Amino acid sequence: MISVSNISMRYGAKILFEDVSVTFIPGRRYGLTGPNGAGKSTFMKVLTGELDAQKGNVVRPKKLGVLRQDQFAFDEYRVIDTVIMGNKPLWAAMEERDRIYSKAELTDDDGMRLGELEGIVGEEDGYTAESDAAILLQGLDISDELHERRMGELQGGQKVRVLLAQALFGKPQALLLDEPTNHLDLDSIHWLQDFLIRFEGTLITISHDRHFLNSVTTHTADIDYQTIITYTGGYDEMVVAKTQIRSRLESQNEQREKKIAQLNEFIARFAAGTRSSQVTSRKKEVERLQTTELARSNIQRPYIRFDQVRPSGKHAMEFEGLRKTYGDQVVIDGFGASVMRGEKIALMGRNAQGKTTLLKALLASQPDFAEKDFVLDAGSVKWGHEVQIGYFPQDHTGIIEHGLTVSDWLHQWDPKVTKEEIRGILGQMLFRGEEGLKQTAALSGGEAARLLFCKLMLQKPNLLIFDEPTNHLDLESINALNVALQKYEGTVLLVTHDHDLIDEVGTRIWHFDGGAIEDFKGPYEEYQQAAAAAR
Helix, strand or coil, X not given: CEEEEEEEEEECCEEEEEEEEEEECCCCEEEEECCXXXXXXXXXXXXXXXXXXXXXXXXXXXXXXECCCCCCCCCCCEHHHHXXXXXXXXXXXXXXXXXXXXXXXXXXXXXXXXXXXHHHHHHCCHHHHHHHHHHHHHHCCCCHHHCCCEHHHCCHHHHHHHHHHHHHCCCCCEEEEECCCCCCCHHHHHHHHHHHHHCCCEEEEECCCHXXXXXXXXXXXXXXXXXXXXXXXXXXXXXXXXXXXXXXXXXXXXXXXXXXXXXXXXXXHHCCCCCHHHHHHHHHHHHHHCCCCCCCCCCCCCCCCCCCCCCCCCEEEEEEEEEEEECCEEEEEEEEXXXXXXXXXXXXXXXXXXXXXXXXXXXXXXXXXXXXXXXXXXXXXXXCCCCCEEEECCCCCCXXXXXXXXXXXXXXXXXXXXXXXXXXXXXXXXXXXXHHHCEHHHCCHHHHHHHHHHHHHHHCCCEEEEEXXXXXXXXXXXXXXXXXXXXXXXXXXXXXXXXXXHHHHCCEEEEEECCEEEEECCCHHHHHHHHHHHC
16 A cells, blocks of 8 residues: 655645645556646655655555666666566575675675575565566567666667566565556557556556556546546546536536625625615625635647648559668568558557658658668659658657747748747647747757647648657647547558557558568458457
8 A cells, every 4th residue: 555645745836736645555556647747757756755745744565666767777787687676675685695605605694694585585586586577578578588688788668668577576565657658569568458457456657648547547646736636447537527527616616606796786786775684694695605716727738630731642652562671680571552542551560660660661752751871672652643741750859950939940831821820830739828939949858749740730731640659748639639630631651559549540550560561451440350360
């Protein structure tokens, strides 16, 4: 069990939460939600002990599994050892045992201490630690050949999965996971979902993946209105309950305000008359009914709408024989397809299987989007009549030049539009008022993503290519993107590991696996059924 009593955190004049008391019960799985800036990560750090609350107390279990955010902290350690470090008592006992055994001669005290340490190792399942750690790593798609490597040799996404295995290792009584699905492919996310559903302790997780939260969590702890309110159910159920409660409070306030207005009208008419006793009782009634000002929510919902200047021809693109290798590794091996106007194709599969490479291959002939030094080994791409491309790359580095305001950077993509139109588009994506004068160099990852959406909304292309667009977005922005893509009448190529985006937007699937690409002409649900039947 984890419980907090009268916790308060503020930064300057900004109150994140105040006098919060909440208990997280074993056997329940909590999603910690709230808009960006509400204090989710701060509250998580208070729970782990990484940060002290300015007021209040925290009670936590002895065995706590925490997803570490510092990817470089374990660079000198073997991958398998990094996982075992998740069980601190076991790792400390193993290290001390190795130090004693490394001595040239052992004393009687050393022998007694070794006996104690072997007892700790046995109690903590230390004799199967490496095999247990290997099973976790395999489930998270870290192959056996990497287990003996040093963490510093791994890529960023691989490091995240090892740190996730570290948090899960050692049978913790409670798990605290801050964005555990970041850098995970869909298969790894599904594996993690199944693992967490079976977890019997207390789980608290922050995630911007709506499907993950709805699949895993039994309760939702929502940070908003400077407090934390716990709801039963996953994210969607929380949104419904929260909206109903808010609507009821607003309705009650509105009714009270009408009643107060009627009473004040009576008081004003008869205050100087003979009905003083009735006036006095009305004044007391007004005092009793006085409406309380409802706390303002921190949630901001962007509005995304993708239009087209004009539609493309019936055939958006055709390509054949695409081949791309990196050294001895064949990433794309002779893939070809025809894409019709209005199709929405989800590119999915494990990480490093070639999804981004295929997008680069398709764009290699487009000067505005071709990546420098990218050379296609073989194949041809033919774009359809009147196709206008909008591209959202996975790596934003260098896309948004520095030295400009947000408004000026956006305006350069269509100098003909008015400043009012620019302000309108920026406002839809939450760059309101002075935010439009923000320097591009100061943008966060989420703000840069929203600005790129503004560019696509301004240019109105008829073919959109997205490579991992949700990486820096909060839940509200991801939901807005989902709705916008469903309504968009143009053609879409979408690389994402977001289950709901694939399921609700995609009309066709390109599945990548070991150099082969399966072209399934149908939505994700039908693809899953076909895959299950083929097993």
